Amino acid sequence: MIQKTGLVVFVTAFALFSVLPFLGSYRLERTTVAQEVKAEHHSVMTELLEPMYDREYPSNIAFIRDFQRYFSGYNDRMKTEQRWDEVIWDNYAFPLTKAAAVGPVQKRPMGYFLASVLLAVIGALLYIIPLYRNQPPGVKNDGIQYSSMTSRGLLGIVTGSWLIIFYIALYWFPEYLTNLVIMVDPISLALSGNPASQWFLYGLVYTLAILVMGVRMFRKYKGNAYQTIRTASVMFFQLSFAFLIPELLVLLNKPWHDFKNIWPLDYSFFFDYRLDGMLASGTLGLFMLFWGILLIVIGVPIFTYFYGKRWYCSWVCGCGGLAETLGDPYRQLSDKSLMAWKIERYMVHGVLVFAVVMTAITLANYFTQFQLLRDATDQVHSIYGFLIGAAFAGVVGTGFYPLMGNRVWCRFGCPLAAYLGIVQRFKSRFRITTNGGQCISCGNCSTYCEMGIDVRWYAQRGQAIVRASCVGCGVCASVCPRGVLKLENKSENGRTEEAPIMIGNHSVSIKP
Ligand code: SF4
Ligand code: SF4
Incomplete structure (x- = not known):
């Protein structure tokens, strides 16, 4: 009964949110x-x-x-x-x-905020909290393949289409979302002293989605310390570092800055307007610049050496945060084929090369006072921003959750994931060990690996998993009925096997 009420409240509030842009x-x-x-x-x-x-x-x-x-x-x-x-x-x-x-939204923005966003949050929580109450211990995804929402059925396609339309409007036609932005003006004014932009609306809705669906993760993985702490971590970093702190910085007349966003994911970090903004913001601005560079050259290699890329992708990152909460019901839709693995390697490293070259020419231009390439770098920024920053990371990255799984961006497009992956693959203590003798080949681990890794293949052979793409979400271990898989940060010795992994007809040595 509580769940049904929650569902009705959520659907009503969500419908209001969807029609608000057309009122007035x-x-x-x-x-x-x-x-x-x-x-x-x-x-x-x-x-x-x-x-x-x-x-x-x-x-x-x-x-x-x-x-x-x-x-x-x-x-x-x-x-x-x-x-x-x-x-x-x-x-x-x-x-x-x-x-x-x-119109009505402009006259009563908070009333409409309460009736759409806040009621949607309350409805979702009423639906989520009783979930998994009567589920047998250990079972996490019972009946998921029969749900139209999670198996590319009509509901999933409608949800994906809604997300894609919302992202297209957000990036390229925000004028169609003005009522939604007006609705959150009072909150923006209270936090930063400025009226809301479409990005404030997006940040607020994004954060609420992570918080609400984070509660669902607590319910789903109750008793599992790794999943509980990891989920609490992404909720904390999104709410504080990605949402509240940047708004408070603006209130103090400092540049908007997300201290946990790292280049090349934060691809504009070295753009001239960002550098000028930081250099003009006194000691705090210099600290932002120093901190950003420190994370790139020291933070990423050191933390990834000790903990693998999971320290960022599954514990800190905002994209990962959304994927692990809102995207969790769709993790089984990731493509597990060898072809997808091949495409993934070309694409993700291709984007990394694009980001590195773009940044190098941007800095060269900056230090020669734009004598070298004049405004040619602006064209490159526009192309990258359109193709990678907006179309890939936003429209495909999130809009395609119900169609291609929850980590499409992290797997195929994120240049920071590529950088972290290279360190994880060749110089890290992280691995997933497998106790092959216990494996019953049920395939749960492979099914629910959001990065499309065929975990069972390794488990059957008792081989440790050291794949560059593994984000260390730990879900493979959480859904394994036999306790075969363990995420470990042990000594580097013996991390990889002498025996080659067979891919199709080719053998590939996995020695670092
Ligand atoms: S192998 Fe396991 S820990 Fe790694 S991404 Fe897949 S499910 Fe997550
Ligand atoms: S490792 Fe566990 S989840 Fe994976 S196939 Fe074996 S028993 Fe099943």
């Missing part, structure tokens, strides 16, 4: 344009949007369509006439749509 009307005032656009664009923009003033638009779709007509029309004309200095590169669609919104 829009009215643009001449004074709004003057407030929202840069001084150098005042006169052009004020004139350009003349036909829109004092008109009542019944929806954001109608408002944005008109705005794009006048704004893009002007820019297209300038480009055709090759008057490049007069092209307006700033995107004013989001701030002007937000400022022009009039």
